[in-house]
Amino acid sequence: MTTPYQSQYFAYELTRQHSSRSIGRLSQSLINATVDLNPHQVEAALFAFRAPLERGAILADEVGLGKTIEAGLIISQLWAERKRNILIIVPPPLRKQWNQELWEKFYIPSIILESKNFNEMVRSGHRNPFLQQDQIVITSYQYARNKADMLQKVNWDLIVFDEAHRMRNVYKKSNKIGRTLRAATAGYPKILLTATPLQNSLMELYGLISFIDPHIFGDETTFRRQFARGAKEMSDVDFLDLKRRIQPVCHRTLRRQVTEYVNYTQRIPITQEFMPTNNEWELYEKVSAYLQREQLFALPTSQRALMTLVVRKLLASSSFAISDTLHSLIKRLDQLLIELERGKLETAAGCFDVYEDVDEFNETMEEWEEEEQPIHNGLSLSEMKQLILQEKKELEQYYELAKSIRENSKAEALLTALEKGFEKLKMIGANEKAVIFTESRRTQAYLREFLERNGYTRKIVLFNGQNEDEQAKQIYAEWLEKHQHDDKITGSKTADMRAALVEYFKEQASIMIATESASEGINLQFCSLVVNYDLPWNPQRIEQRIGRCHRYGQTHDVVVINFLNHKNEADKKVYEILSEKFRLFEGVFGSSDEVLGALESGVDFEKRIQQIYQTCRTAEEIEQAFKNLQAELDEQIQLKMKETRMHLLENFDDEVREKLRDHYHQTSLHLNRMERYLWSLSKYEGAKEAIFDDETLSFTKDDETYQMISQAKKQERSNVHHYRFSHPLAQKWIEQAKSRQLIPKEITFRYSDYEGKVTILERLIGKEGWLSLDLLHVQSLENEQHLIFSAIDLDGEQLDQEICEKMFELPAVEGEEIELSESIGNTLRRMSEAQQATILNDIMERTSVYLDAELEKLEKWSQDLKNKLEKDIDEMTVEIEHLKREAKLTRNLAEKLEMNKQIKELEKKRNDMRRSLYDQQDEIDEQKDRLFEEIEKKLEQRTATEHLFTIKWRIV
Structure with missing residues (x-):
């Protein structure tokens, strides 16, 4: 029981622009969001x-x-x-x-x-x-x-x-x-x-x-x-x-x-140590020593440090990741040998696929700056050929050693770590789900095969930058079919594939083995176990990983498992810094970020770690290098401005809490009201196109089901489109309501059919009168729109804005067309003009306060600049007096003459500054006045009024 008059009012209320003093300034945003806002x-x-x-x-x-x-x-x-x-x-x-x-x-x-x-x-x-x-x-x-x-x-x-x-x-x-x-x-x-x-x-x-x-x-x-x-x-x-x-x-x-x-949860750290086998450690030592050499032909000189970093990551990841990498380096040397036969050697020769195994490489490269080094260093072609052949033979030996390793001790330790992790999840009542992060797609494939052989068959899903394995394709096809009738499908294959894999992990799999791609842009808060199988050196990346699970909305504590090579002193030191200095792995939600904020870029920190691995050869050198790095970090992380930040940027807790309580109440009321308006408008405007169900706040149109967001958040259903303010259907119906020309009619508001109690309307039951609605547009400090009700009953008593708004929420029916007398029209118009004057006066007062603040700001700004000019003159005077004293004390004639020459030059400069001081101050004042004039122009009040409709009302 809604009339076109109510529908039009709802349409304008939904779309009007409010002042930023009220929650209404965010009207459209609030009823569009699928997240519960705090x-x-x-x-x-x-x-x-x-x-x-x-x-x-x-x-x-x-x-x-x-x-x-x-x-x-x-x-x-x-x-x-x-x-x-x-x-x-x-x-x-x-x-x-x-x-x-x-x-x-x-x-x-x-x-x-x-x-x-x-x-x-x-x-x-x-x-x-x-x-x-x-x-x-x-x-x-x-x-x-x-x-x-x-x-x-x-x-x-x-x-x-x-x-x-x-x-x-x-x-x-x-x-x-x-x-x-x-x-x-x-x-x-x-x-x-x-x-x-x-x-x-x-x-x-x-x-x-x-x-x-x-x-x-x-x-x-x-x-x-x-x-x-x-x-x-x-x-x-x-x-x-x-x-x-x-x-x-x-x-x-x-x-x-x-x-x-907001409910905050903890991070629970578990460290899983492992002991590499003799072959694994031999491979690590040999490749590590190889990477430390000053001259290498297999690594492109334009990216030597970055390339070394990548190879080190893969070396620490698994023998399977490094074996294929070594094979790629051998292929590059073969390419260089072919170029040598042609008599030339290109620095970028031999494109190879080492980087393809590491998902976050492009992001790292974007922040990585490196100077290119010459490849030959004055060597002849024959000398280079000999060195390349020697390097190739060496890499082939490492490659054979890597290929001979069939299982990795770290993978064996993963089984123990998962048992510990899942046991902890049972204790805290969280889902038995784990996301395992690795740096390498080859390691990822190995871990799936290894875990499936060890009790995790059909419990694993992979997630990487390509997502091209057969399982991913099947999951994607099933997901597309499942969601063909709702809003989940975006049309971007990459985004939809990611969504399909996350949903599969949530609903079916126990373990997601992920590369760095999963640390970006996905929500895994249904998972409470993060396993850093390979630990990045970039602390911001680690926070990103953990943040997929330990995030806003997480209801359980999050267990974080890190692996530590028992034989590797440098790895232990890196872990110590990440754990103790950056506090990444324990504490309340996000505590590490206060410290991470000390870093401008985690890539710079990665470079420092890389430098230590490259230059230190003994345990003593490693110890000292990390001590130096820790000392630097202490300087950066000690947060010496914490007290200043607290006094400068923070407000009293009670004052903030009171404001937030008020916002909580106001937001809930406003949101409920806006949703009611959108629902009522949609039911009226879409009555001929759709079938509406008030109980579930959903409707069916052309065999598609749509549901209001507020209801959809409570009960997630497949094959349902989320209906919201910005939905094309809502926009169409809103415009339809706004564009309707409404003539004066009799409208009966049925309080007797209203499910609820509105005390301020009860005294109007049985009464009738006149009402008009105008839209006031104001362009000044902000663009604002105000809906102005002007209403009286037959006794001439005026109805205020709140009563009219409540009246329009009642069930109502249209009656006959009516004639509006001139006297009633004039009365309603005068009432509207009086209300407009009050609104405009309020806006002028706000504008005046704002103008005073802007003038004070510009006054301070100009005074700052003027003070600087005078301070510069004062500082020069101090310098002149100091030189005069020095000149008096010196006995060396040449020095005395030189000093007096300097004094004269400074005095001349000071006199010039004094002469130009007033001109410069006038210039600052002129600039301040120009800025203020610009602000005044922007704040000139421009208004327009649009009459929407007039009705004769009755409440029964």
Whole structure:
């Protein structure tokens, strides 16, 4: 029992733009999300929209609070408002994760832009691949830097930087990526996501804030002079000034403040040692010594260090991984010998497939910079030939040794580790499921075959960068058939294959053996056992792996098993650092990230480890090298700014908790209301096309079943499409309702048929009157739309907005067409105009407060710059006085004359500075006034009113 008048009201309520002061600012985003949102995430998203003129914000919530979801809410809202030029810049390993989460949680399509598809698009005539139609662009920091000129040509609605602490040293001239990206993204709204915006120096905070708004502080020098001495040396006045300046753009919530809403689980570490056999250890020692040589022909000189790293990973992985690698190196030497016969030697000769066995290689290479070394080092062709033949013979011996090893002691230890792990899972009541990570696809194949021989037949699924084995193809085909009538299928074979394998693991398999591909972009929170069969040296990659299971939404503690070679001193030291310094394997959810934030890039750490393996030959050398590295890490990780960060960025717990409780209540009410409106509108507009079921909040159309997201989250069903605000059907019906021309009619609202009690309406039962609805558009500080009800009863008593909104939620029926008298029309119009005046006055007051804040900000910014000029003169005066004293004390005539010459030059320079001081200060004031005029223009209030309909109402 819904009328077209109610349907139209619901349509406008669903699509109108709210002020960022209310939960309604995220209306469309909230009813689109398939994830249960927590109040701190809603608050963070609203904070970003409240940021001055939507320049952007730094969202610095502690790890484990779902900053990706916060950014997703912001992106989803902009998407619904048709602001779709959105760029996400992330470290390479996070690209797939963002791609997947945007689709799974918000139904937003995205494209990962990298060299291969970028070049393909350019070749096919796309002038700028960064400009995408209805797709969000995801790219890495390095690629964004490389294509900064193309990136700059797009008029971005939003740019998101994930792991933004990588940019915090942008104030340093050596930070080329940061400086390039700051220049390329200047003027566009930005969201910076980082749990550690401040690690070692307040200058890092200055660096990040300069991305958002370059006018919050003067310049680097003035900031350093005023604030960068540290909290203890700073005056209370300066500290409060700094806190006030950053408050409008920096938001931080702590885990302890949200314990009412988020359940945190622990990590339980288990170390599984193994003893290599004599043959395995001999192979390891020989290949390791081979890799340490200064000159090798089998490794391409352009990537010598990276290539050595890859070979070392495969050597530690399994004899099967290294045997095929050795065979590839032998083939490369054969290729070099052929080239020598032709009388030339190319440095990149002999393309070979070593890298193909390692899934994350491309991401590592993207961050890896290396200088190419000459291949010949002055050797003649005959000398080279002799050395290559000798190297080949040696590699052939290692290859034969590797092939002779039939079983690996580490694999035997895996059986014990799995028993321990599964026993622990039983104790904590978790699913008996384990994900085993290895660096190598050859090791992966060996482990499947080994485990199937040892009691795990038909319990294993593989996951890698190719997913081309027969089992994967069969799983994919069955998955496509199973989901042909729901929203799971995206149309991207890669994404759908990944989803099919994860679902198979969840529903049927006990073990997933995965390469690094599974550490990116998949959700395995139904699994609580992570086995690092091969342990990467990059701590950020380890966190990625564990984070597939130990993540937001995990309900059980997560067991983490790591393997340790009992004979390998260097391996033990690496594990010690990863465990003790980075605290990766134990503690509450995500505790390691506070420390990981100390690293700008895990690849740099990998390089340091690689250097130790390459240069140290004795146990003593290894011990000393790791001691030095640990000392450096202590310096980086000691978090000396922790106290400053706490006082500067964090608010009182009680104050935050109270706000979050209010958000929790408001979000629930708003979401329920919006869902009711969408459901009622859909039932009315789709009545001739679909059959609706109120009990399950689902409907059937053209033999397809659709269900409201809120209901679908409670009971997951196959062959059901998730119905939401952004669904094409919803959009069609909303537009249908909005475009309808409605003439004045009699509408009877049936309170007697309403399932519930609305006290404020009970006194109106049996009464009738008149009502009109107008839509007010306001463009000022924010674009806002207000739906204004004007209503009276026949006694002339006015009905307020809340009563009208409640009335429109009652069951209702249409009556006869009516004539609207001039006097009633004028009364309703005057009421509407009065309400509009109140709304506009409220917006003007908010705008005035904002203008005062902007003026104060620009005043401080200009004063910073002026103070710098005066400080420079004062410092030069001090230098002159110092030189004068020195000149008086010296007895050497030549020195005295030279000093007096310097004094005269400095005095001349100081006089020039004094003369130009006022001109420069006037110039700063002019610049400040220009900036303020620009802001005033943006805030000029523009309004328009649209009359929607008028009715005669009755409540029975």
